[in-house]
Amino acid sequence: MLSLKTPLNQLHLHGVKGVGFSVARKLAAAVADEQAEASIERMTVEDLLYHLPARYEDRSRMVRIRELAEGMAASILATVRVSGGYFVKRGRLRIFEISATDGTGQVRAYWWNQPWREKTLKPGAEVILYGLWKWNRGKRCFEVQGAETEVIPEAEAGAEPIHTGRHVPVYHKLGVFRTRWLRSVMHHVLESLPPISVVENLPPATIRRHQLAPRGVALRRAHFPAEDADLDEYNARRAPSQRRLIFEEFFWLQMALALRRQDRQAAPKGPRFEVDDRIRGIARTIMPFTLTGDQRTALRAIVSDMTSDHPMHRLLQGDVGSGKTIVALLAAVVAIENGYQAALMAPTEILAEQHARNVIRLLQKTPYRVMSLVGGPRTRARAQALAAMAAGEIDLIIGTHALIQEGVEFHKLGLVIIDEQHRFGVLQRAQLMQQGRYPDVLVMTATPIPRSLAMTLYGDLDVSVIREMPPGRIPVQTAVRFEEAREKVYRFVREEARAGRQIYIVYPLVEDSEKLDLRNATEAAESLQRHTFPEFKLDLLHGRKKPAEKEAVMQRFLAGEIQILVSTTVIEVGVDVSNASVMIIEHAERFGLAQLHQLRGRVGRGSARAYCILMSERNRTEEAAARLDIMVRSNDGFEISERDLELRGPGELLGTRQSGIPVLRLAHLVRDQDLLQLAREEVERICHGRWKSPEVNRLAAMVRSHSRYGLAMVG
Numbered sequence: 271m272l273s274l275k276t277p278l279n280q281l282h283l284h285g286v287k288g289v290g291f292s293v294a295r296k297l298a299a300a301v302a303d304e305q306a307e308a309s310i311e312r313m314t315v316e317d318l319l320y321h322l323p324a325r326y327e328d329r330s331r332m333v334r335i336r337e338l339a340e341g342m343a344a345s346i347l348a349t350v351r352v353s354g355g356y357f358v359k360r361g362r363l364r365i366f367e368i369s370a371t372d373g374t375g376q377v378r379a380y381w382w383n384q385p386w387r388e389k390t391l392k393p394g395a396e397v398i399l400y401g402l403w404k405w406n407r408g409k410r411c412f413e414v415q416g417a418e419t420e421v422i423p424e425a426e427a428g429a430e431p432i433h434t435g436r437h438v439p440v441y442h443k444l445g446v447f448r449t450r451w452l453r454s455v456m457h458h459v460l461e462s463l464p465p466i467s468v469v470e471n472l473p474p475a476t477i478r479r480h481q482l483a484p485r486g487v488a489l490r491r492a493h494f495p496a497e498d499a500d501l502d503e504y505n506a507r508r509a510p511s512q513r514r515l516i517f518e519e520f521f522w523l524q525m526a527l528a529l530r531r532q533d534r535q536a537a538p539k540g541p542r543f544e545v546d547d548r549i550r551g552i553a554r555t556i557m558p559f560t561l562t563g564d565q566r567t568a569l570r571a572i573v574s575d576m577t578s579d580h581p582m583h584r585l586l587q588g589d590v591g592s593g594k595t596i597v598a599l600l601a602a603v604v605a606i607e608n609g610y611q612a613a614l615m616a617p618t619e620i621l622a623e624q625h626a627r628n629v630i631r632l633l634q635k636t637p638y639r640v641m642s643l644v645g646g647p648r649t650r651a652r653a654q655a656l657a658a659m660a661a662g663e664i665d666l667i668i669g670t671h672a673l674i675q676e677g678v679e680f681h682k683l684g685l686v687i688i689d690e691q692h693r694f695g696v697l698q699r700a701q702l703m704q705q706g707r708y709p710d711v712l713v714m715t716a717t718p719i720p721r722s723l724a725m726t727l728y729g730d731l732d733v734s735v736i737r738e739m740p741p742g743r744i745p746v747q748t749a750v751r752f753e754e755a756r757e758k759v760y761r762f763v764r765e766e767a768r769a770g771r772q773i774y775i776v777y778p779l780v781e782d783s784e785k786l787d788l789r790n791a792t793e794a795a796e797s798l799q800r801h802t803f804p805e806f807k808l809d810l811l812h813g814r815k816k817p818a819e820k821e822a823v824m825q826r827f828l829a830g831e832i833q834i835l836v837s838t839t840v841i842e843v844g845v846d847v848s849n850a851s852v853m854i855i856e857h858a859e860r861f862g863l864a865q866l867h868q869l870r871g872r873v874g875r876g877s878a879r880a881y882c883i884l885m886s887e888r889n890r891t892e893e894a895a896a897r898l899d900i901m902v903r904s905n906d907g908f909e910i911s912e913r914d915l916e917l918r919g920p921g922e923l924l925g926t927r928q929s930g931i932p933v934l935r936l937a938h939l940v941r942d943q944d945l946l947q948l949a950r951e952e953v954e955r956i957c958h959g960r961w962k963s964p965e966v967n968r969l970a971a972m973v974r975s976h977s978r979y980g981l982a983m984v985g
């Protein structure tokens with residue numbers, strides 16, 4: 271019998287239409303990927319069903335072409351009449367366009383660099399086009415750029431009641447699966463799911479108290495609203511079924527947080543370090559500059575945690591470039607001088623290598639044994655290094671978060687420093703505790719959590735903030751530029767490169783295809799080198815390169831052998847090349863605010879004036895325009911993260927996972943604040959003073975056993 275617990279990769283055994291063995295596997299993989307979850311086997315029907323629609327459409331009555339109006343966001347159903355592709359911009363951009371009609375008029379739709387559309391959008395094809403319609407005066411018709419499409423298979427035209435003639439859900443792409451296919455599968459899965467197998471997961475008293483929809487009903491309705499439902503309410507995420515699921519998400523988040531607070535109070539004591547004048551002297555000798563006031567304050571708080579016997583669990587927030595690394599390193603000195611080992615972990619190998627380089631230089635005058643352990647094959651050297659760790663022959667180890675995930679053995683681990691934790695998404699501290707270790711933990715992030723949320727989300731974490739920038743920094747000047755200004759932008763790049771500065775050009779991950787994305791960056795790099803910047807040395811960095819290659823490219827950029835670095839977002843966090851003065855971000859409208867701010871932080875690290883140029887399509891959503899506008903107006907990471915939170919919905923943007931905010935799939939921290947508050951009170955009511963009760967124990971077991979309830983979140 272199909273149930274919520276049925277593993278997704280066995281979905282084909284349950285006679286769900288359209289799902290065979292290989293599709294089931296692909297689906298499980300796509301869901302795992304969406305949740306940043308490593309284990310495909312663990313993905314269940316439940317995980318699939320929590321991939322909720324991005325929006326809802328009333329297809330009982332489609333908009334006709336004749337009814338379109340300027341700036342209207344609408345779906346039309348039309349037949350493709352002509353289609354074709356051509357190159358523009360000296361072959362650098364490929365446009366594919368169609369002309370389509372529904373009997374009441376004609377429209378044009380076009381896409382940049384999406385050649386795969388040619389396969390499906392052939393003349394005669396029936397297609398639903400959704401996007402922002404604009405009147406084209408020259409062609410005298412409405413047109414749309416980058417429309418979402420749903421091609422109606424010939425065999426099904428008019429036959430399937432799931433897709434047209436009713437209220438329909440529209441989904442974000444899930445792996446290779448597009449909205450139409452997802453709609454069918456969700457429909458069939460929900461149909462085959464006996465109501466009794468959808469077990470309620472909230473306490474009955476909670477459901478009653480807040481008059482919540484039962485889980486089964488909520489799941490069904492959140493995918494397929496009733497025919498008399500108010501779709502505006504659905505699209506605003508205010509329908510009772512959606513509110514119930516949002517409440518549920520907050521409930522488990524709050525439950526997980528409450529448990530963490532409880533665990534922490536029950537945790538054994540942490541190491542107790544001592545600090546004397548000798549250690550202060552050593553600290554002074556390794557510091558290449560005077561600390562700013564904020565750095566000093568943060569360090570004082572950290573040292574005070576370290577010298578007390580409760581285990582430190584501190585978040586160090588500071589904007590990009592504010593100088594968190596040196597503070598962390600001084601904390602490491604305290605641990606090492608007390609006879610403990612320290613670990614510094616970064617989210618990417620490039621960053622770990624960079625830390626290792628800097629740290630080794632800074633610690634030159636000390637006798638500390640520092641080792642960097644970055645990914646790499648399981649060679650003998652690595653095995654020896656690990657043995658040295660376990661034997662206590664290493665004082666400071668630097669690596670990626672794999673250090674902890676793989677359960678690397680330490681001799682006497684006293685301090686763990688986690689850099690840029692927002693890229694992790696997982697709860698390293700819990701992993702440490704599961705391994706029976708209680709070192710002091712310092713988490714650093716450049717994506718500040720707005721104060722309005724810190725209390726709710728990080729209730730058990732101490733927070734230090736570095737607001738002040740090291741002296742001599744000039745704020746990065748930011749501008750938005752459109753396609754027609756490209757030559758001018760390149761001229762500017764040439765001037766800067768001639769003046770001896772270095773330039774980044776970053777390409778986004780294209781949602782549709784990682785391969786395409788890679789090709790975009792690769793082709794762009796080739797063409798830029800050959801046609802645009804033949805006189806400069808240009809190189810390419812992307813995620814598919816081997817760690818050694820990446821590192822080599824970074825090294826050459828750092829050494830100034832490369833003037834222009836073309837890259838996908840792998841350079842995002844923390845890379846420090848102080849001679850870089852220009853950051854160009856292509857398709858900036860596709861990035862989230864946190865990510866844009868991070869990228870911009872790659873320049874302006876020296877004392878020269880720096881620039882960030884956001885290349886954008888004219889045709890973009892209002893929200894994207896608002897994001898770029900904020901970037902132009904503000905350099906303050908705190909302000910940006912507050913605005914970010916207001917603007918965005920869960921899971922809808924590139925970079926959401928990198929935001930420092932827990933992965934919420936349905937809930938929106940600002941929009942749904944009322945529910946967040948309710949959930950918080952509810953958890954408090956259930957747990958307060960009743961930690962030993964069977965009910966709380968049952969809920970706690972659920973949080974601990976279920977990865978989605980444990981919510982991949984908060985360091």
Ligand code: ADP
Pocket residue numbers: 559560561562565588589590591592593594595596716740741844846848875
């Ligand atoms: P982030 O907080 O983004 O990790 P880093 O620690 O990488 O920032 O520091 C950014 C740059 O500022 C580094 O080049 C670092 O050497 C420099 N820096 C940090 N603190 C100071 C200071 N007090 N005075 C001068 N330069 C500093």
Ligand code: MG
Pocket residue numbers: 594595689844
């Ligand atoms: Mg850093």
